[in-house]
Amino acid sequence: MKILVIEDDKTTGPFVAKGLRQEGHTVDLVANGRDGLLQATTADYDILVLDRMLPGLDGLSLIKTLRGAGQRTPAIMLTALSGVEDRIEGLEAGADDYLVKPFAFGELSARVAALARRPGYQQQETTLQAADLQMDLVHHRVTRAGVDIPLLPREFTLLEHLLRRKGRVQTRTMLLEAVLGINFYPQTQLVETHISRLRGKGDRPFYQDLIENVRGAGYRIAA
């Protein structure tokens, strides 16, 4: 994919660019808002990664200008501001996702992957599948190798979320937001515990573990 990174911080910018390049993306890096806007409008990118506070033109105005001009390129906003209001402000300006600093590269990478596939996941499936696991979305039933796996509603939602994003890492924060509906950092191992519950029912009794632990990033069900 072709990604434009607009980040003025001299350490973070190159770090993000390098990481994304290592994953096989083509990355352009610019260090101020004005150049970023020019670059984003003249070249064709698949994803924009931009800082909220930029010299020249701040990230919010930049994304507003782009969206005002009809540019729909998916954008992730990086920011030091973590308040719910700041998040809402960023999303309202036209950003598709919002990542609070400091972040681990795994988090950014997972979110870039999520954004890139966003339009693909619109079709209405009635069953989801991974290896020998089957999820019936209509009857809310999960079976593995023909054996019924009884799941609580929250466990079902968590498994469905991972299955729908097969092959893509889902970070702890992403799961907190999407599955548990939580926008703050809990002081307990919430996500880990829910995953471990799900594993206890869906993985442990069987030969092959479906839910992978991706070190330093999150969880994934292999495609």
Place this chain on the structure above:
Amino acid sequence: MVRGIALQREAGFRSFELRVLGLLKSSPMRQALWLSLLFLLTSALSLGVTYYVAHNAQERAIQDSLIQDMISFRATPSAQALAVLVNAQTSETDPRRRLLSYRHPGGRVIAGNAAITQKDEGFRLVVLGADPTPVQGSFLLLSERIHGGLLTIAQSAKPLHDLRETFLRVFLFSLLPTITIAVLGGVLLARRAARILADLDAVLSRLTSGELTARVAPESMARGDLARIGDSVNRMAAAQESSMAALKQVSADIAHDLKSPIQRVAVQLADLQQIEDLPVEARQIADQTIVETQSIVETFQSLLQIAQLEGGSPKSRFVPTDLAAIAATFAEIYEPVAEEEGRRLTLSLPDQPVWMLGDKGLLGQMLANLVENALRHTPEGSDIAISVSQNEQGVALTLRDHGPGIPEGEQQNVLRRLYRLEQSRTTPGSGLGLSLVQAIADLHGAGLALENADPGLRVRLSFAAVTL
């Protein structure tokens, strides 16, 4: 249908009644009414005095003319002659203006009009009207004994009557319109004032609900004291808005200046981890440092969030929220964690939804903080009970644990930022959890009480009842 209309009419009437009551309660209207009443009393008094004086003068004039008349009759030589004169004059004068009667001394012979015949001497005011008299109206009469008989002369009291009519007319045609105008003016002024006050009230409640851009519109301000109040409200709002903006700016600056270096540290640690032949020990130190930087960020974010909550701005996002549903969700989310850590989380809810006005995300965060606090400070194997209850006074969210509780004198201290009890120095935590709970409770206008549950701690949050 008919009933519907009747109800509607009744409702309409009631709302009219309420509006009138509201107007009567407003001070400009009351002032207008008092002034009108005072004006009415003064005018009635002065008009009354004038009437009294004029009436007396008129009466005196009629009496004088009666006395004058009487003198000319005294000049007659005998009763016989007097009777003849009375009869002669009776047939000559207009009975509506003047009447005469003379009763003979010994007998019943009466000259003139019998209707006005009296028994004693002196002035009298009589009203004629009954049959068989052809004359009607009120008369002032004077009786006097002449030649042994009683002569009565009556003169129409119509001028007196006319005087009363005139005064009544003066009263009706000058005073009543004046009073009507005063009352109407009062009503108009009162309505205007009521509208301005309603505007002020609306702006103030928008401001307290966190909408800091609300201002009193200049056109709704009258001149005078209300304008000054409107002005003060606007200045206060502007001051609060700019201090909120300043707080936001400072928060943003601090966030940026602090987080950018932390981000760089995180980046460098990540680079460090990528070095292939890094000793295991160094890798562990790098991992630990990453965790530490994350906890710095979390503490810092909590501090920022508390400051923002105390600024009060998120209130504008308040919507009707089911507190019971939030409690159920968080009990469900935290149940596996509690079980993992060897505690039992129980939940007790009313059958119906418990509605209140609030920010769902913040209320959830508050409950999560309380549950995590309880998980941290209680012994393994103990129960943690969440309950939501509702009565007429309001809504209560209670969380009770079976831990060591908080010593009597420390209950207010634990709400302070970064404060930690001696007994929990060794347990993890930032000392901000309960401060955040307090800030969120304050934002919702809720009371926060920490009670000794013997054993354990009971945290009770009381929210005001709302009608949705």
